[in-house]
Amino acid sequence: MHAPIGPGIHEPVPELPEAETIARQLHAGLAGAVVSSVRVQRADILHGDPRPLAAVIRRRRVEGVTRRAKRVQVQLDGGVMLVFRLGMSGRLTLVPRAAPVEPHTHVCIRFRARGDELRFRDPRRFGGVWCLSGREAYAGRRMGEVGPEPLTLEQSAFAAILKDRRRSIKSLLLDQTLIAGLGNIYCDEALFAAGIHPLTPAGALDGPSAQRLLRAIKRTLNRAIDANGSTLSDYRRPDGLDGSYQFSHKVYGRLGEPCRRCRVPIEKLTIAGRTTHLCPVCQVGRR
């Protein structure tokens, strides 16, 4: 199906394009459906409204499914929203009720007059489900605030985020409170596309570099969305088919392979505790 993407690297992550793909497919498949029953296998992945989930969402209608940052949001009538944070290994699938339930399936939601059900599975449990109803003030983990969406971010706002920051541009881009939705894969891809070294202090980027970077971020994300995301080991679309953006990766998971621009081997280093792939020749600006 798909080969491992590099030595020791087999567990990539649903980032913005994957969450967008999931949200679009679930919207197409679920809009208008009415919740009939709920099974919660693990209560500790559920946060927000402290009441039993079934009591809150049963008989509510799905108004739509949207994305915010890397989160998939199922809007129900009555002002109730289910927010799925996929973490690293989270998957949302819409499958026939009779389909075998895979291990680490934590929540299943059925709908009236339908033969399928929505399943949330997350082996590593870095993700979770938030039931937001207006009564979630103190129950479970809080869901942190996130920064602006990169796809609609203006250049001036981006420049303000970078200004005077001494931390590396890579760690800044991963900070969800500053910009929402970028993860390790698309950070590396965007920095390569912009020709910027990931260790460059964010505030040291000049105007043209910052402009190049934001454009590269938008282009990278949009292309990945068009390809239905990257399918690696963990991420799958709700319909079970694969995305294809992994075939477009220029640096991520290509340690030791030749740069597609200059043929020099791709290198990796660790920034903010995360593996970072880069071309040492094409990406400049480190200081």
Added chain:
DNA sequence: ATGATTTCCTGTAGGC
């Protein structure tokens, strides 16, 4: 205040 580091958790792969 800022940014770097650690922690949570499981599946997979590589070494022996």
Added chain:
DNA sequence: TGCCTACAGGAAATCA
């Protein structure tokens, strides 16, 4: 064959 260890990382917590 099977045990053991290292590693992947989003985001919150902790440290310097």
